[in-house]
Amino acid sequence: MSDKELPKIGLGTWMLKPQAARFSTIEAIKMGYRFVDTAQSYGNEKGVGKGLYEVLNGGIVKRDELIIATKVHPLRVKPKFAYKSTLKSIEKLKLDYIDIIYIHWPAFALGYSHENTLGSLSKLVDDGKVKHIGISNFTAKQTEAAIKACDKPIYANQVEHHPYLQQTELLKSLNEKNVNFISYSPLGRGKALKDPIIIDIAKRNKVSSAQVCLAWVISKGAYPIPKATSLDHIKDNYASLELTLSQEDLEKIDEITRIERYVHPPVVAPKEWKKRFQNKELI
Numbered sequence: 412m413s414d415k416e417l418p419k420i421g422l423g424t425w426m427l428k429p430q431a432a433r434f435s436t437i438e439a440i441k442m443g444y445r446f447v448d449t450a451q452s453y454g455n456e457k458g459v460g461k462g463l464y465e466v467l468n469g470g471i472v473k474r475d476e477l478i479i480a481t482k483v484h485p486l487r488v489k490p491k492f493a494y495k496s497t498l499k500s501i502e503k504l505k506l507d508y509i510d511i512i513y514i515h516w517p518a519f520a521l522g523y524s525h526e527n528t529l530g531s532l533s534k535l536v537d538d539g540k541v542k543h544i545g546i547s548n549f550t551a552k553q554t555e556a557a558i559k560a561c562d563k564p565i566y567a568n569q570v571e572h573h574p575y576l577q578q579t580e581l582l583k584s585l586n587e588k589n590v591n592f593i594s595y596s597p598l599g600r601g602k603a604l605k606d607p608i609i610i611d612i613a614k615r616n617k618v619s620s621a622q623v624c625l626a627w628v629i630s631k632g633a634y635p636i637p638k639a640t641s642l643d644h645i646k647d648n649y650a651s652l653e654l655t656l657s658q659e660d661l662e663k664i665d666e667i668t669r670i671e672r673y674v675h676p677p678v679v680a681p682k683e684w685k686k687r688f689q690n691k692e693l694i
């Protein structure tokens with residue numbers, strides 16, 4: 412299992428109510444998606460779990476073909492809670508194990524510690540409850556510290572990544588460390604779809620703006636997890652796997668200078684983000 416390839420695209424589920432999460436999970440898996448992303452804080456693990464139960468029991472897919480990921484709530488990052496809440500997530504997802512458990516935010520102010528919190532996740536791996544340990548919203552420096560502190564590999568860092576937040580340095584750094592780069596909000600929460608450069612490329616290639624954003628993300632060796640509610644959007648996003656953009660089009664997106672970070676909650680987000688934004692540095 413540990414050598415199983417990560418699917419090139421996954422389904423995001425933030426903001427989906429449980430019933431909608433069940434629907435999107437079922438439809439996405441029927442269509443060919445094999446990677447589903449949720450989190451304790453999304454309040455929809457039970458909905459995703461109902462969807463998974465239906466596709467697994469209905470013989471549509473086998474458990475070992477799927478990558479199911481969830482994240483430890485920032486209020487549960489103390490080691491005992493991280494351990495227990497992950498077991499609870501597995502129960503809600505109606506699974507025997509999960510593939511990736513992420514630390515959702517480097518919430519030091521709420522009790523996160525590289526050694527102790529990751530140590531509790533390592534025990535979940537030893538207990539056969541988790542395949543891989545992931546981190547999310549960690550800077551390059553924090554990733555390095557996590558790698559040093561954990562006796563298991565850090566499998567992935569899930570961060571915001573789209574044409575308005577190109578994350579060039581972090582991409583390079585994770586690549587060097589052999590940590591998978593998972594792109595969240597790959598459509599810029601829908602905002603990047605209205606960008607004139609993206610629209611122009613979409614028109615010329617006769618595809619949607621969403622497909623252009625996703626093909627650009629994939630071209631960087633990153634794994635996008637777009638969230639979609641309707642069948643049309645789920646389908647449209649999956650079709651990005653068929654799209655290869657020309658070098659010229661990829662460069663046009665690389666050259667977009669607008670910088671936006673859409674997800675930066677107080678208390679838990681790395682302080683470095685704000686400082687670097689004030690300096691107008693690219694991150």
Ligand SMILES: NC(=O)c1ccc[n+]([C@@H]2O[C@H](COP(=O)([O-])OP(=O)(O)OC[C@H]3O[C@@H](n4cnc5c(N)ncnc54)[C@H](OP(=O)(O)O)[C@@H]3O)[C@@H](O)[C@H]2O)c1
Binds near residue numbers: 424548
């Ligand atoms: N680790 C973290 O801290 C973190 C933070 C944010 C997100 N995430 C993960 O990343 C996932 C994706 O990010 P996101 O939900 O913030 O934003 P996103 O995927 O960039 O954008 C979602 C928005 O785009 C729309 N959309 C999706 N496909 C479309 C298409 N083909 N054409 C037109 N519009 C389309 C969706 O509408 P409909 O819903 O109507 O389809 C929704 O409004 C989340 O769901 C979550 O799993 C993780």
